[in-house]
Amino acid sequence: MPDFNDPDAPVLDVLAALLGKGESSRLTSSLRNRLQMVHNIDAAAFTPAGPGTFEITASLDPEKTREALSQIFHEIFRLENEEIIEKELERAKVQVETEFVYSQETMEGEAEKLGIFETLSKDPHAEKLYLEKVREVTALDVQRVAGQIFRQENVSVVMIMPEDRLPEITNEELAVMIKEAELLAGGIEEYDAGALTCHIKRFSLSNGLTVLVKEVPGVPTVSLALVFPGGVRYESEKTNGLFNFLARAWTKGTRTRSAQDIAELIEGLGGSISGFSGQNTLGLQGRFLSQNLDKGLALFTEILLAPTFPSEEIKKLRPLILAELKRQDDYLPGVAVREFRRLLFSPHPYGMNPLGKASVIKAVSSENLLETYRNFVIPDRGVLSIVGDIRAEEIISSIKTKLGAWSAESEISLPAPPEPDPLIAPRILTLKREKQQAHIVLGFPGTTFSDPERYALETMNAVLSGQGGRLFIDLRDKEGLAYSVTSFLGLGLDYGSFAFYIACAPEKKDRAIKGLWQEIYRIIRGPVSDDEIERAKKWLIGTHETGLQTNRAQAMDMALNELYGLGYSFASEYVRKIDGVTAEQVLSAAKKIIDSEEYVLVRVGP
Template sequence: MILSDNLPEILEECGPRGGGVSARERKAILRALRKIGAYVLAMVILLTGAAGLQAASVVDGVERVRLENGLTVLLKEVQDAAVSSVQVWVDAGSADETEAEAGITHFIEHMIFKGTPSRPAGEIARTIEAAGGSINAYTSLDRTVYFAEIPAPETATAVDVLLDAVQFSLFDEEEIAREKEVVLEEYRRMEDIPERRLGREMMALCYEKHPYGRPVIGTMDSIRSFDRAGILRYMDKWYTPENMLLVVVGAFDGQAILDRIRSQTNRFPERRGAKKALRPAEPPQEKTRTLLMQEKVGQVYMEMAWHIPPLLHQDIPALDLVGAILGDGKISRLNSRLRIDERLVNSISAGAYSLKDPGLFFISSELSSEHLGKVLRIIGEEAALLGKEPVSPQELERAINQVEADFLFAMESVSGQARTLGFFEMLGGGYQKVETYLSDLRAVGPAEVQRVAARYLRPQNLSIGILLPSEAPFEVGTDEIAAFFEPALDREAAEKGEAVSNPVSMKVFPNGMRVIVKENHDLPVFSATGVFMGGSRLEPPDKAGLSKFTARMLTRGTRNRTMKEIASTVDGWAGQLEGFSGRNSFGLSGRFLSEELYPAMLLFSECLLQPVFPEEEVEKVREDLLAAVRAKEDRPTAQLFDLLQATLYRHHPYGKPETGTAESVAGIRREDLLDWYKRMAFPSGLVIAVVGDVRAEDLFTFLETLFSSFTAAPDGLPEVSGEPALLEPRRAHLERPGSQTHLAVGYLGVSVKDPANAPMALVDGILSGMGGRLFRELRDKESLAYSVTAFRRPGLETGLFAVYLACDPAKTVTAREMIFNELAKLREAGVSEEELAASKRYLLGQLAIGRETNGSQAMQMSLDELYGLGYDHQDRFIEAIGAVTTVEIQRAVQSVFRPDGCVVVSVGPGAGEP
């Protein structure tokens, strides 16, 4: 199983809403798909009955109903939930397509929201967003899923809309033509992402006969070939009630929702249906396969994949543990040796990608080309060792503890529970199997881990794909690449699975630090965040990246513990503890099981107050940061946002990249880190927030004693002035090869304390989202871009508001002018009462969804308190949103979107006028 978010792009699934949802939702969806949808990790995250953990079972209270027409329905009432998740699962993925249909599953997923007889194009998204929810979908190799998150009182609305869409979509010819252009843009966008290019080739290398080897999105030729008749034939085959599953989790009346579902599904059209054909079997692999690509990238991307059995095979639990032991957590074998000890890779992860048919076990890494040979040898040694010697009981227990903790944290959201139930019901042998998987996992012993490692991690079963920088000095062929790996593995081995309104308290300690505690006893977990002022805003001009550097060092050694001791302790608790840094602050965040509350908070305080910045660790972190800076060269969106900020902020420190530059990071010394930390870290400048299964009064007492020696006097923070108003438009372009041009139109925005902050948040909603003006006009009507969205970053002095899109280079000028047209309409005509009301519902719904987890609440409250807004600012912001008028919207728009106050930046091919 793969627990890290740093996963191979090869495993990402396709969804249609590239720029039509918020950045937060895109990240959440991707994280969920990575952790649940595609992986057997889902089978761990969702388990119950874990030894030592007192968590309610995800299957408790589930009602399973099979309707007369064959549709299966799973309902789970969670009556204290603020939101509900509604999901429609279709038991058909890209692997069920014929060769001629390649990509049609994904294309239909795009078209499903394009209108029905009762809801014209755009109305589906507008209805959900007007109710405060969000709607999306994804296509994978084995399934297609449509889902909505919505405030709980609107659960029936989501049920109605999704069932209408998946059965009564019109597939209008003009909409099909427009959406082809959108999907072609998505294809081009994937071409610009190195991991995706490698991933596509790797799947084809691993699956020579089985349809898993075809890209989910199809090819440019197949996309262009789709027509309405072919789409309807496909719908007739697979979108039958018997082949679908509806999952609803949240706060609702179960009987009322079931009655609503029956009334909606009784009118479903008759469809012919089709019997699932056996997919072509992949022949056994008999020798190592290798793929070597050289392109203009900034680092090496490497994938290794071994064939493994299908999802329901008895060896899957042990393979999940093999993945955890090799690549999950800082002290996993590969991370410990390659990333922490020998500093040979920028990232590495391992895990089983379990599918309906035989899947793959992956090891993925990013590294510098000069280390490639050594890294291959070490991975071979570690994989071989796991197949030769039994793992220790302690290491096995650590792996199991980690996945048990992941289960608990995933259970914080109703959407995670819904995905769990859907995954198991459709692919895992029935939703009740959630209850049995953990016992299967715990039944795995060291000998079983050794057996499956030896059986599957063999050189004959291995495929290796490497994407090298074109100028890399690594000049060997594919046979030599395989030879690096084979000696270590060449062996024979025996072949003998709205947030609950809990009370919040804040206490100011005698030393001036502030502590916020919110009790939430739903699950035996808690999250903690500690923040100081800092970030790129307070860095010296020549030390860009200093805040991020400092934050990374917080867990790299204290007066009492080394980095390895910290990592080992945290992993042993199945927790997480990391430093973070942004534009305005830096600090420490963690999440743990509540049984570890006091030792965890002791370690938390040590890392926050007693970092010693060991010289050896400073150099290791420097290497990591320099690798992150280099990696931006492979990501045009990252380059675009750096260019946007540098062009917009010529005087304010927000113009510096948060990661720093290669020059600035190389110049930061240990003394710089110590001096800056001492200036930023003082008691009255510290805010700690803890949310979860804790007792506030007990925790206050403990923390007051723990932090009583923290008495450093403030040395005064640097003064920062706002950015002067732009007096004329600015433009900048960064030339780089690729299939798309990435474009941003930006303006100086408002501060977090500006009364216009609430109106501009609503403007963001009016422009963004699937029902927003930008999506509707530029994507739905004109097919100019796959990704298009607005975004805002309010600052402490001066904020930012921008529109982003990625499009064919030939369409850049048209797209830019259409953006200006839409912003001009807002300035001149304003918004209607109906549009404002819909944006309010959408924004309030998104704010509720964003407060589901303990960690998100701890971070929000601590930052709001630190910035002088008050820890309860979110509640007052919600009230302000409700009070905004159309007049205030237009006033704010006219103040921000000034024609002479914009910047236009672009990254991509075409060095002409941006």
């Protein structure tokens, strides 16, 4: 980065303002206001006497780190490839000048300005020349400097997050993420929903494994997602946590390779392979550079077919999972949501903790994991999705060679989960915690992935949540009742939920609950406005399409949708369904799920 006296220093300040200063800046407009990936975001050029830095800082939920990073990279690379309109440039220059001028209103600000210019330029009155240079900055200047500094080799990412929620992003993954964003910014301005399902080939192997293949030329990466029915939905109180443990141990050893061998091979390929489990699924996912696909696919196949779940690796994983369970109780919003789900869904497995129970984790053995693997990782139950820079016919031939002979049968049928206890009266729980905030979740039974009314409920959720939603505007901005407030929709294969969350000062908790009920009654008493529903639908569609920009996201989305019975082409169907939602449908769906006598309320705090 240039220093303070470099001719490009004023250009850097304009670049920072264009990206991250003010509500209309690119990063704020995109990541916070439109996509709601971050709580706040800012950009700044640090130009001291020596080499400086260009910094983009954001606060966000850890779960959104990957998609936020991808979008940040996309926005900065857009600067090199798209025309910067004059109005936007002038607005950025005004931001720089006004921030500079306003700082001089106080004696402290004036003294600081004189000191900086004297120290760095040896002229305490050089600010006039600096402002003249700011006014002379052109769009071409901004694009030239952006091209010079926004390069892969210059990127450093620092994250401060709770240990149990820290996303694992390797240098190789970061490099691929940057390359994908750079190529996307160079050739695609908006994602074409119709393109989400083009060139997809579906076929089944003789063993019953469903395979989906999609060619995405241009970005030299390939992603694989293999999913099976599994996860919490197939656990009981005696086995809660088994699938989570299996997913973490899946890549820790095969018949011919140790965990260290596998890790070194994956890193040498610039890729990643990991197990995953959730509410309804168990699976394996991988990501590789196209040039390393053959080796990566061979390793992926070996991990899939010949895992050993070594006892020594189980011993290493056990304390890590137990530590996560302990840390869960320190994150009170998570505690409130976890207890809400328990009260709403039990004895259905959706009411259990996805991480598991400490007693189960302490008892898990290599034999337990192998038995679960053999009973659930069955080819005729699975869906394998491959998306990326590939030739479909070549990858199909390779998959048939590597997996065509795979034969496995389960000794058990997929168990049918028990139904939740009927909710015929309010269920209320108060947990005392000596903290400075009260956390409240108030919610109702929701719906499933396949229910046609899910689209109206998703639209209602978008009307209510986010910084432009009713809850934030009314309960935080106008009433000052909340530190944080939102709504959230949970979809499942069997059952779902719709809930409201608010964090507030302890002395405001009764008023906060009353405020939530007022918003609940408001949503069921009359249709939402045309402006609200259009904003909500645009946000849903924009978030959906942005979330499917990467090969990894598309591979997972296609596989899950196929497994859930929605079909691999559901991505484009979803856009059409959301676009067709009306205010009357939102009102009808709200009235069906909201009942003032059948709800769950959880309060956590002092």
